[in-house]
Amino acid sequence: MDIRNLIEELIEEHQNHIQKMKDFEKRLESDFSEEVLEDILKFLETDIQEHARKEEENLNEEVEGKFPDFDSQAIKFAHDVIDEAIEDLKWEISLNDKKNHDKVIKQIKKIFSMIKDHFLEEENFLFPNVYKEKKEWI
């Protein structure tokens, strides 16, 4: 796949995921239920994982060779940090303690903001700068 198309696809996924997180936050405010927690976990464990896998597998060392500014390890590291926060959330949920609701909501909001920050970081700093070449021609 062309690297420029891939990056555009990834950025489009970021926008979809940001919208989903906004919707989940709204649902959480009005309805803290097992169902919404299940949907959030499913989103974190499938959509977000699939997106991360796509980045790690397709933006690999091969790309690193062509774009010297690109650091695939930085992306992998950020994904690992998010994964750890998801594991913590699963632990909080597994306690199934009503008094724990605030902690669960706090952890979900923390994960959502980590993911949003990560998307911004990718778009602004971590993704290979495929547009640089073009700029040099202008």
Ligand SMILES: [Fe+2]
């Ligand atoms: Fe990522």
Ligand SMILES: [Fe+2]
């Ligand atoms: Fe991403």
